Structures are given as structure tokens and as C-alpha cells.
Amino acid sequence: MMAQESQPVLDVDDVKVHYGGVRAVDGVSFQVWPGELVGIVGPNGSGKTTLVNAITALTHITDGDIRVDGETIKKFAPPRIARLGVRRTFQAIRLLPDLTVVENVMLGADDGGSPLDAAFRPLRAAKAQRRSRVAALEALGRVGMVEYAELLPGALPYGFQRRVEIARALASSPQLLLLDEPVAGMNPREREEVSELLLNLRSEGLTQLLIEHDLGLVTRVSSRIVVVDFGKVIATGDPVETIRDERVREAYLGRKNA
Ligand SMILES: Nc1ncnc2c1ncn2[C@@H]1O[C@H](COP(=O)(O)OP(=O)(O)OP(=O)(O)O)[C@@H](O)[C@H]1O
Ligand SMILES: [Mg+2]
Incomplete structure (x- = not known):
């Protein structure tokens, strides 16, 4: 092969x-494709x-194929897909x-060490634990939540809990x-903050x-x-133009639940 062809990260x-x-x-x-932020919108129950x-x-596909970096993942179990960097x-x-905020985020980090290490190689386990803590704090930094690391999630407002979830997904540096x-149940200010984060x-x-669901938000952040x-896919393309599409307005806005 000549130069490596670019390929989608995800191919549904x-x-x-x-x-x-x-x-x-x-x-x-x-x-x-690499670096894209693709927004998926559609009415309640449309299959998102x-x-x-x-x-x-988490669910079995009846037909078709899903590829990550060109490799079919159809037969993979969830942990294997996570190891491919899909979070x-x-x-x-x-x-x-x-668990505290940072402990929750550590659950998403790659290298927490194995349970066997904890039993038989305490030093190795402690090192792995420290690495995953560093990764977790770094992820909390990316979502602006480092200062809440030692609190319990229940002590935080809803919007902050959402950020912790995002940090947990980020802790393994996913691709x-x-x-x-991610902004369901948030007030307008929290929504704005999450859009900025994305x-x-x-x-x-x-x-x-x-x-x-928030078409304004999706239009602002998506490529x-x-x-x-x-x-079924009824439209795709540039956010602003696609939202203007007649079929989209009809399908989405016409029947949108409150
Ligand atoms: N495990 C399941 N067993 C049977 N039907 C299911 C199952 N999961 C989802 N469905 C049905 O599949 C359809 C799509 O559901 P899905 O949750 O993917 O929609 P959605 O687009 O995410 O909706 P929402 O915007 O409300 O979150 C719905 O009719 C739903 O009732
Ligand atoms: Mg849904």
C-alpha cells in the first residue's frame, strides 16, 4: 500500500x-471521522x-456491522471495546x-492494577493505583472539577455530577x-457550561x-x-442546514415531547 488512507474512527x-x-x-x-463531533438528534424512541x-x-445487533478503526467489533464484549478507546x-x-469523585473517575482509568496484584504484589498495585489517580485528576482538570475531587458525588449539583461522568469517560484518554x-435535566447555565466543555x-x-435533544446546543457544538x-437516518450534514430541512422539522419538531 502507498500512503495510509485515512479512515473513520467509527463506521456504523x-x-x-x-x-x-x-x-x-x-x-x-x-x-x-477523526476530530469530528457528530451530533445525533431524533424524537424520543427513535433509536439513539x-x-x-x-x-x-450492551445490546446485540441483529444485522449490519460496526467498525472501529476499520476493525469489526461485532463479536467483542464491552471491555474489549473500551480497550479500543471507545468510552x-x-x-x-x-x-x-x-466513592469520592476522584475514586469514581479512577474506575474509568485504564490501569488500576489487577486484583491479583493487590493480593500478591502490593507495591505494583500501589503504583498502578497512583497512576490511575493521576489520570483521574487530570481528567477532572479537563472538566474543571479538580477542586471537588475528595467530595462524594451526592454533595454536588446535578450539572457537576454530569461532568464527573464525563471525566470518568475521559480518564483513559479515549479516542x-x-x-x-449529557445535558438532560440541566438548567440553561449548566447546559452552556457543558457545551463549552464539549x-x-x-x-x-x-x-x-x-x-x-436540544437542537440549539447540537447546532452550536457539532461539526x-x-x-x-x-x-432510520432521515438527514445528515452541516448542522444548521440539516436542522432547516423540512423533513427534519416535521419529524422532530412536529412530534417533539415536552
Ligand atoms: N431492551 C429493549 N427491549 C425492547 N425494546 C426496546 C429495548 N430498548 C429499547 N427499546 C425500544 O426501542 C426503541 C428505541 O429506544 P431508544 O431508547 O433507543 O430511543 P431514544 O432515541 O434513545 O429515545 P429517548 O430520546 O427517549 O432517549 C423504543 O421504541 C424503545 O421502547
Ligand atoms: Mg435515549
């Missing part, structure tokens, strides 16, 4: 996820979370209430970050896939958007 290729008669995802294709679950192997946040916050409605990560070159409806 005619993916179907059917649950019995429910066609949650029904033949979706799109790519995410199911797509992210499929990419992270996510969840639509509902999942922080452990009895692809999947965000499922834009900062984008300018650092982090590749991101963002599921979000490109993909609109899904009833498990």
Missing part, C-alpha cells in the same frame, strides 16, 4: 437492532440510545454514591467519546458522538449532525 454500517417486532434501529449507516448501546456491545456516558447518571444526552474537547481534537427517526 447498515446496523439493525430489532427487539422482537420493535425495529429500534432499522438500517442505520454513518461514519465518524440503542445505537450507542450497540456500539458499546461513553449514560443517559441516567451512574456514579457510585459511596472516541460517546455522550448520551467544544473545548473538540478543539483538543477529541472525536465525539453526541446524542442530544455535523445525523437525524434519526423510527430507527
Whole structure:
């Protein structure tokens, strides 16, 4: 081969996820290229979370293929996909209430050492622990949360808990970050702060896939958007132009739930 061709970080290729008669995802294709922030929008129940679950192997795909850096991940279990540098946040916050903020973020760091090390090689385990703590603090720095590292997540406002979730996903220095409605339940100021955070990560070159209902926010932060409806892609392209598309307005705004 001559020069190495550029290839998408994520290649979703005619993916179907059917649950019995429910066609949650029904033949979706799109790519995410290095450094892009791709926004996925669509009405409630249009298959957005199911797509992210499929990419992270939390749900089985009925048909099609998903590739990361050109390699099919269809048969991989979630930990293997995480090791490829694909990390996510969840639509509902999942922080452990009895661990501190930094301990929660350490769970996302790569090298926490193995349980066997803890039992038989305490020095190695302690070193691994320290490395993952450093990675966690660095991730907290990226989301502006270092000063809250030793608090319990329950003591923080909702918007801050969301940032901790994002930090946990960042702690392993992922190559692809999947965000499922990261500003859900936030007030306008918190939303603005998270948009700025995502834009900062984008300018650092982090590749991101963002599921979000707030069309204004998606339009501001995304380099490109993909609109899904009833498990199918109905439009894709430049954020502002795509949002103006007649079919998108009809599908999305026409039936949008409160
Ligand atoms: N495990 C499952 N079993 C059966 N049906 C499911 C399952 N998961 C999702 N669905 C259905 O698949 C469809 C898509 O759901 P999904 O959660 O992906 O939508 P969404 O676009 O993320 O919606 P929202 O904007 O409300 O988060 C819905 O009809 C949902 O009820
Ligand atoms: Mg969802």
C-alpha cells in the first residue's frame, strides 16, 4: 500500500437492532471521522440510545456491522471495546454514591492494577493505583472539577455530577467519546457550561458522538449532525442546514415531547 488512507474512527454500517417486532434501529449507516463531533438528534424512541448501546456491545445487533478503526467489533464484549478507546456516558447518571469523585473517575482509568496484584504484589498495585489517580485528576482538570475531587458525588449539583461522568469517560484518554444526552435535566447555565466543555474537547481534537435533544446546543457544538427517526437516518450534514430541512422539522419538531 502507498500512503495510509485515512479512515473513520467509527463506521456504523447498515446496523439493525430489532427487539422482537420493535425495529429500534432499522438500517442505520454513518461514519465518524477523526476530530469530528457528530451530533445525533431524533424524537424520543427513535433509536439513539440503542445505537450507542450497540456500539458499546450492551445490546446485540441483529444485522449490519460496526467498525472501529476499520476493525469489526461485532463479536467483542464491552471491555474489549473500551480497550479500543471507545468510552461513553449514560443517559441516567451512574456514579457510585459511596466513592469520592476522584475514586469514581479512577474506575474509568485504564490501569488500576489487577486484583491479583493487590493480593500478591502490593507495591505494583500501589503504583498502578497512583497512576490511575493521576489520570483521574487530570481528567477532572479537563472538566474543571479538580477542586471537588475528595467530595462524594451526592454533595454536588446535578450539572457537576454530569461532568464527573464525563471525566470518568475521559480518564483513559479515549479516542472516541460517546455522550448520551449529557445535558438532560440541566438548567440553561449548566447546559452552556457543558457545551463549552464539549467544544473545548473538540478543539483538543477529541472525536465525539453526541446524542442530544436540544437542537440549539447540537447546532452550536457539532461539526455535523445525523437525524434519526423510527430507527432510520432521515438527514445528515452541516448542522444548521440539516436542522432547516423540512423533513427534519416535521419529524422532530412536529412530534417533539415536552
Ligand atoms: N431492551 C429493549 N427491549 C425492547 N425494546 C426496546 C429495548 N430498548 C429499547 N427499546 C425500544 O426501542 C426503541 C428505541 O429506544 P431508544 O431508547 O433507543 O430511543 P431514544 O432515541 O434513545 O429515545 P429517548 O430520546 O427517549 O432517549 C423504543 O421504541 C424503545 O421502547
Ligand atoms: Mg435515549
